Amino acid sequence: NRMYTTPETAHRMSQIFRDIYRTGTPARIADYEVILKDGSRKIVDMFAYLLRDSKGNPTGFFGLDRDVTERIQTEEALRKSEERYRTILDTIEDGYYEVDLAGNLTFCNDSMCRIAGISYEELVGMNNRGYVSQETAKKMYRVFSETYRTGKPAELTDYEIIRPDGIRRIVGLSTALLRDSEGTPIGFCGIVRDLTERRRAERLYQTVSEQSFAGIYVIRKGKFLYINARAAGYTDHTPEELMGKDPMSIVHPDDRKALKVHAREMLKGKRKSFYEYRMITKTGDIRWIIETVTPIFFEGEPATLGSSMDITGRKRIEEELRASEIRYRTIIENTGTAMLILEEDTTISMVNSGLEQMVGYRAAEIEGKRKWTEFVAQSDLKRMMEYHHARRKGPDSAPSNYEFKLIGRHGRTLDVFLTVSTITETGQSVVSLIDITERKGIEENLRYMGTHDGLTDLYNRTFFEVEMARLERGRVFPVSIVMMDLDGLKEVNDAQGHRAGDELLKRAARVLCRAFRKEDIVARIGGDEFAVILPGTDALVTGETIKRVRRSLAVHNKDHPEFPLNLSIGSATGEKGALLASIQGKADKLMYREKMLKKKADRPATSWANSAGQQRPL
Structure with missing residues (x-):
């Protein structure tokens, strides 16, 4: 032999x-x-x-x-297929489940255990009635019955899972029929997606939007996707009446063309200040509106976030001021808007109570004693003085409305929208001011929420993918991508709870921010996954950067010996013309290979028979 x-x-x-x-x-x-x-x-x-x-x-x-060569090869192919299947299920952020026809769980992945807050050993064998309310159980029964009857997949959105610790999670469920080799139904399988944070963000956005003094709306594909009550009220409509309608349907026909031009300029970053247009109410009345728009992504698609205010009263007041200078004081004091009269040398000759409240000074401290320039932030002063002098040469030589930062008493800074009109043959200007600090803050918060991960404050997956597409079209090459996976997160979650796991993720984010450059795009793209784009960085520099990350981890872990950070890391570099999604895939494979090598190094040696007998079921 x-x-x-x-x-x-x-x-x-x-x-x-x-x-x-x-x-x-x-x-x-x-x-x-x-x-x-x-x-x-x-x-x-x-x-x-x-x-x-x-x-x-x-x-x-x-x-x-x-x-038995063919049998052994078939078993090996099946083993590799099962390993790929397990790997996919173990790495996806959504929960995967399989239940029998009675609704008892027969298999699930780690994400399902995380969402339910129950260990794998406890969850398998549990009926769905064990972690949902009676009402939800009835809804699930109807969905599963419909799938069993028709054989078609079905969905159930926004139902509650009740975790053992009493925390409720809002999830969405999809289900499909499982059949045996003869086609007989034996159960159901599907995906469970945790919608809790998304629904919380939506409620926060809706709360902020509905309580805001500004009209707020989201437009996608030329239709209102969302509009708050204040914006709908400009034209005496309800939000429900305008949802799904073309925004141009409520704009004055003479203003539609200019509005489209202004909106496009602002969306492209070519325009910074408000623009004005007229709306038509249900009864045919005209209302004046000022508006800004911002490009956003909503549910993975481009959309437009609009913010507006009704300035009809202010426009009417401006017209009255131009018609009769005698009525200055009376009109200014009753506008409800901060207003002032400005002399040619920028001395303030008259203010109303709204302006007093805005700057924190009494009229007696301002009128005839202070110049307008004393209330303007240094960064805006030069521009505003240029506008002031240009306006004296011709009313159309400078913008009549724009934004700037106003400095009040004790250095308090406000974002303000200004509208100015000159009074013919007097050299004076009538200035009205609207405090837009709250609106600017809301816009900034909404933009931040759309691009950042709420837990770690790193960029999120949406921003990462947008930047990857932008860099792929650009000229800055080579581009390197580093993929990282936080090892042992599940064990920490199981042993210490998800607060400890969340703290582990935050610590990892802080280490990565210190290790990478400011121009690098550091993102959390999944539960325990981090990714970094390094523009203009070759493989050699990327390798040195990864060494720096590992050194930073070692230093960090000396201070946190009880829960040390461990990252599996892979990287790849693309030259001009490379598909960065493919580069990301290569980096991900290398990261996964390192993770597998770590697991093999930590795994105790066992015989083939023992390892087969202890294999975890799919």
Whole structure:
């Protein structure tokens, strides 16, 4: 047998033959390798017996061989397929489940355990009624019954899971029918997505929007996707009446063309200040509106966030001021808007109570004593003085409305929208001011929420993918991508709870921010996944950067020995013309390879039989 097997196999066979000779008991030599003349190899299963003469004396051995190569190859392919299947289920952020026809859980992935707040051992075998309310259980029963009856997948959105710690999570569920090899229904499988944070953000946005003094709306594909009550009220409509309608339907026909131009300029970053236009109410009345727009992503698609205010009263007042200078004081004091009269040398000659409240000074401290320039932030002063002098040469030589930062008493800074009109032949200007600090803050918060991860304050997956697409179209190459996975997060969550896991993620984010450059795009793109884009960085520099990350981790872990941070890291670099999604995929594979090597290094040695017997079920 040494002629057609490896030395290791020959040694194993020799030991088995000695046992057969010693005991006389037949034995099986399972799955041993035979080397053919052409160098190819076969896997053989053999049963060996002791051969005796007529007197019962051992004279040799005989056996039966069976070629099991195809079976072994099939089992190996199945094992690899199952491993890929487990890997996919273990890495997706959504929960995956399988239940029998009675609704008892037969399998789930780690994400499902995380969402439910229950360990795998406890969750498998549990009926769905064990972690949802009675009402929700009835809804789930109807969804599963419909899937069983029609064979078609179904969905259930916004239902509550009640965790053992009493925390409720809002989730969405999809389900499909599971069948056996003969096509008989045996249960259901599907995806569970945790919608809690998304719904919380939506409620926060709605609360902020509905309580805001500004009109706020979201437009996608030329239709109102959302509009708050204040914005709808400009035209005496309800939000429900305008949802799904074309915004241009409530704009004065004479202003539609200019409005489109102004909006496009602002969306492209070419315009910074408000623009004005007229709306038509239900009864045909005209209302004046000032508006800003910002490009956003909503549910993965581009959309426009609009913010507006009704300035009809202010426009009417401006017209009255131009018509009669005698009524200055009376009109200014009753506008409800901060207003002032400005002399040619920028001395303030008149203010109303609204302006007093805005700057924190009484009229007696301002009128005839202070210049307008004393209330303007240094960053805006030069621009505003240029406007002031240009307006004296011609009313149309400078913008009549724009934004700037106003400095009040004790250095308090406000974002303000200014409208100015000159009074013919007097050199004076009438200035009205609207405090837009709250609106600017809301816009900034909304933009931040759309691009950042709420837990770690790193960029989120949406921003990461947008930047990756932008850099792919650009000229800054090479571009490197680093993929990282926080090892052991599940164990920390299981042992110490999700607050400890969240703290681990925050610490990892702080280490990464210190290790990478300011121009690098550091993002959290999944539960325990981080990704970094390094523009204009080759593989050599990227390698040095990764070394810096590992050094930073080592220093950090000295201060946190109880819960050290461990990251599996992979990187890849793309040159001009490379698809960065493909580069990300290569980096992800290298990261996963490092993770697997770590697991193998930590795994105790076991026999094939033991490891097969202890294999975790799919």
